[in-house]
Amino acid sequence: MIKLNPKLSQKFSYLILFLATALAIMPIMAIIFIIVKNGISVVNWEFLTSMPKNGMREGGIFPAIVGTFAIVMSTIMLTLPTGVCAAIYLNEYARDNMLTRAIKLGIVNLAGIPSVVYGLFGFGIFVMFLKLGVSIIAGALTLSIMELPVIITTSRNALNSVPYSFREASWSLGVSRWQTIRHIVLPNALPGIMTGAVLSIARISGETAPILFTAVAFYVPHLPHSMFDQVMTLPYHLYIISTQIPNMPNSIIFGTALVLLVMILTMSFIAIFVRIYFRKHRKW
Amino acid sequence: MVDKIKVDNLSCYYNRKCVLESLNINVIQNEILSIIGPSNSGKTTFLRALNRMNDLDLTYSRRGEVYLDGGSIFDISMEDLRRRIGMLFAMPTPLPMTIYENIVYAPKRLGLISKKSEQDALVERALKDASLWDEVKDRLKSSAMKMSGGQQQRLCIARILAINPEVILFDEPCSGLDPISTVKVEESMIGLKQKYTIVLVTNNVKQASRVSDRTVFFFMGKIVEIGTTDKLFVSPKEKQTEDYITGRFG
Numbered sequence: 001m002i003k004l005n006p007k008l009s010q011k012f013s014y015l016i017l018f019l020a021t022a023l024a025i026m027p028i029m030a031i032i033f034i035i036v037k038n039g040i041s042v043v044n045w046e047f048l049t050s051m052p053k054n055g056m057r058e059g060g061i062f063p064a065i066v067g068t069f070a071i072v073m074s075t076i077m078l079t080l081p082t083g084v085c086a087a088i089y090l091n092e093y094a095r096d097n098m099l100t101r102a103i104k105l106g107i108v109n110l111a112g113i114p115s116v117v118y119g120l121f122g123f124g125i126f127v128m129f130l131k132l133g134v135s136i137i138a139g140a141l142t143l144s145i146m147e148l149p150v151i152i153t154t155s156r157n158a159l160n161s162v163p164y165s166f167r168e169a170s171w172s173l174g175v176s177r178w179q180t181i182r183h184i185v186l187p188n189a190l191p192g193i194m195t196g197a198v199l200s201i202a203r204i205s206g207e208t209a210p211i212l213f214t215a216v217a218f219y220v221p222h223l224p225h226s227m228f229d230q231v232m233t234l235p236y237h238l239y240i241i242s243t244q245i246p247n248m249p250n251s252i253i254f255g256t257a258l259v260l261l262v263m264i265l266t267m268s269f270i271a272i273f274v275r276i277y278f279r280k281h282r283k284w
Numbered sequence: 285m286v287d288k289i290k291v292d293n294l295s296c297y298y299n300r301k302c303v304l305e306s307l308n309i310n311v312i313q314n315e316i317l318s319i320i321g322p323s324n325s326g327k328t329t330f331l332r333a334l335n336r337m338n339d340l341d342l343t344y345s346r347r348g349e350v351y352l353d354g355g356s357i358f359d360i361s362m363e364d365l366r367r368r369i370g371m372l373f374a375m376p377t378p379l380p381m382t383i384y385e386n387i388v389y390a391p392k393r394l395g396l397i398s399k400k401s402e403q404d405a406l407v408e409r410a411l412k413d414a415s416l417w418d419e420v421k422d423r424l425k426s427s428a429m430k431m432s433g434g435q436q437q438r439l440c441i442a443r444i445l446a447i448n449p450e451v452i453l454f455d456e457p458c459s460g461l462d463p464i465s466t467v468k469v470e471e472s473m474i475g476l477k478q479k480y481t482i483v484l485v486t487n488n489v490k491q492a493s494r495v496s497d498r499t500v501f502f503f504m505g506k507i508v509e510i511g512t513t514d515k516l517f518v519s520p521k522e523k524q525t526e527d528y529i530t531g532r533f534g
Contacts (some may be wrong), residue, residue, distance in 0.1 A: 095342060169377035169440075172337065173390035173447055174367030183393065188380060282380075 035261055039254030047255060056219065056241055057248055061256055066223055067136075067231030068263075071215060072204050074140035074227065075147060080197055082144075083151030090152070091159040092181055110149040116209040118146045123213035137227040139215020146210055147200050154199075158192025159185060191278030195271045202267035206260065208235040218244075234260040286313040287351075288451060288481040289334065294348035296329050296338065303329050304505045306348070311451070316473065316482040318492035318513065321502035322528065327485040330502070331453050334483065335369040336362050352451070367394060370444035374456040376436030378428035383420055386428045386439060387411070387446045394447065406446055414442035415472050434465025441472060452476065454484040458491065470495050489529050493517050501525045 004012060046060060053059030094100040122142025132138040162185050170180040217230035218240060224231050238256050241248050289311040296304040304326040311317050319327045332338045334350060336357065350357045357365050379386050387407045391397045397406055407424065411417040416438040420431070428439055437457060444452055454473065458466040473482060473495055486492050492499050493513055500510040501524070509516060509525045520526045527533050 165373070165375065165377045166379055168337070168373070169379060170390075171340070171362075172335065172366055172371040172373070173393075173443065174363050174365075175390055175393045176363050179393045183389070184379060 032261070035254055035257050038250060039256075039258035042251045042255035043258055048259070051221070052219070056237075056245055057252070061234070061237060061259065063220060063223055064232040064234045064237040064256070065259070067216070067220075068205055068233045068235075068260075070136050070224060070231060071139050071143065071211060071233060072201055074136060075143040075204050076197060076201055078140060078144040079147045079151050079200065083148050084155050084193060086148070087152045087155035087159060088181060088186075091156045092177070092185065107149045107152055111153070113146075114209075115146060115207060116212070118142055119210040119212050119214060121145070122210060127214055133228060134213070134215060134217070134230050135228045136215055136224060136231055139211040139231075140227075142210045142214045143204050143207060146207070147204055150200055150203070151196060154196025155189070155193045158189040158196065161192060162188045191274060191282075195275045198267055198271035198274060202264045202271070205264050205267065206235055208233075208239060212236065234263070287311070288313040288353065289483075290351040290354075291334075292349040292351065294330075294333060294346065294350060296326070296333055296346045297344070298329075298341070299343045300345070302505060304333070307507060309500065309507065309510065311481055311483055312498075313481055314477055314479075315497040316477055316484055316495055318496035318499045319483065319485045319502055320487075320489055320492050320499060320528070321508075322533070323487070324504075325502040326505040327502050328455055331371070331455050331483060331485050334451075334453060335366050335371050337371065367447055368449050369451040369453060370447065370449035371453040372437070372440055372444060372455060372457050374459050376433055376440055376460070378431070378436045378439055380429060381427070382425050383428050383431070383439060384424040387443055390443065390447050396447065410442040410446040411439075413445050413472070413476070414438045415468060415475075416442055432465070434461050434468060437461060437465070437469055438472065441469070441476075445476075449480065451481045451483065454482065454486075456485055456487055459487060466491070489531075501528060503528075 048060060048065065049062050050060035051062055090100065090104065094103075119142065122138060122145070126132045126138040126141050127134055130138075132141075166184050166188070167180055170184050171177070175183075211233060215231060216233050216236040220230055220232050234256065238253070238260060241256065242253050287310045291307050291309045294304065294307045295302060307330065319330065321327050329338065333346060334357070338344045338346070339362065352365070352368065357369075379389060381389065384407055387410050388397065388403045391403075391406060397403055408417065408421075411420065416435060419435060420439075428436065431439065437460075441452075457473075458469055461469065470491065473484070476482060484492070484496060496513045498511065499513045499516045501508045501516070501520075501522070503524055509520060509522045511521075516525065517529060520529065
């Protein structure tokens with residue numbers, strides 16, 4: 001073992017820590033750089049708002065954008081109310097007994113199930129058993145089941161971050177538990193819940209496996225008419241044009257990836273700004 | 285001399301460990317009753333038993349009865365009970381909203397007031413009764429979290445007064461305050477005696493002697509001695525009481 005003097009060991013460890021950080025960031029930068037470089041040339045208003053043409057080798061990605069948007073919005077509308085209610089129950093009402101602990105453990109483990117398993121489950125339950133068919137609603141329900149544990153966990157953390165003394169102060173004034181939740185706990189937990197929701201949206205936008213068997217189609221010549229229509233989505237469209245179509249121009253593949261990437265990064269930045277805004281305006 | 289609160293053979297347990305043993309005690313209408321004693325003697329547990337704040341703790345259990353105006357406090361809802369028995373905590377606990385909102389928060393939820401004019405009148409009266417009005421009347425719309433500790437504590441008193449309870453429990457209300465703020469809180473306590481019955485838990489023996497009519501000395505979950513403040517401080521019957529109030533232990 002070589003003994004380094006304190007100054008040298010300080011510099012040495014700094015270097016290692018810095019290199020590790022650089023190593024972590026570099027691939028992300030590389031991905032963004034390559035996608036932007038190769039894709040930026042095709043992305044214009046026309047590309048975003050027109051239907052694919054000539055076996056998807058030309059034209060735009062409008063239906064995929066609409067499909068992604070429809071599925072993501074339906075999912076979050078199903079997940080957010082359910083997830084927040086469950087989080088309130090678990091955090092504010094549930095007694096700490098075997099059952100509650102089992103539920104909490106279950107929620108943590110649900111987050112670890114591979115997404116393709118959710119896809120198959122959704123196919124079995126929603127598409128086949130409930131006869132919803134391959135549709136936006138079946139896909140949204142499948143994604144909801146996958147995203148619920150995440151929403152519940154982030155919402156619980158947000159509720160937990162509201163100091164207990166606020167609740168006690170409210171109770172001590174004769175205000176009921178529900179009114180305390182409604183008027184004190186929820187408003188103060190809302191920024192955290194919203195941040196979690198936006199990050200969930202970002203995550204769902206990029207999911208492919210859960211909607212593979214439940215919602216998406218190879219190609220749909222029209223925009224969805226109802227919740228029971230099949231749709232195209234960006235991640236699945238990207239997969240198809242990169243692997244299933246011969247002589248596909250590279251620029252369209254990278255252009256599609258760029259649109260997806262920008263969508264997700266925008267969501268993440270919104271989440272970050274929401275957090276910064278509320279942290280500044282927090283009253284305690 | 286009417287008994288406002290009567291505690292009948294009350295025992296309290298945390299995780300089946302006894303922290304208060306067979307207490308019998310009465311609180312007389314419009315008096316200030318001080319509870320003194322070293323830490324861990326069960327003072328706060330006793331106080332929180334009176335407005336059933338302990339009941340939210342799942343490891344807590346109790347035996348015995350507490351009567352408010354002759355009726356058991358366990359027969360009415362916790363919300364109604366706490367409306368009648370207000371509580372001030374050791375640490376100021378303003379809610380994260382404006383001074384004005386802090387005061388109208390509970391009355392609004394309880395449906396005591398509705399009109400804006402009623403609210404304004406209520407805020408002014410509550411703040412005046414807590415001797416805070418002159419300091420904050422020009423900034424009612426600013427956040428309560430930005431006030432000093434002493435002001436926050438008096439705001440919490442005003443908040444309790446706004447729901448017009450019958451009894452007010454003070455749990456070491458001055459433990460985090462400077463001497464001047466302490467004097468102000470004590471002054472408002474003495475003023476409140478006219479209208480309310482007050483139970484005060486304090487670690488400050490001198491405070492008990494300054495403000496209270498009667499004083500109880502708690503030790504290890506039991507009542508050692510109870511009596512009028514004059515008598516207890518001048519000629520305590522028990523050796524332990526004498527040792528504690530003269531500062532020999534605790």
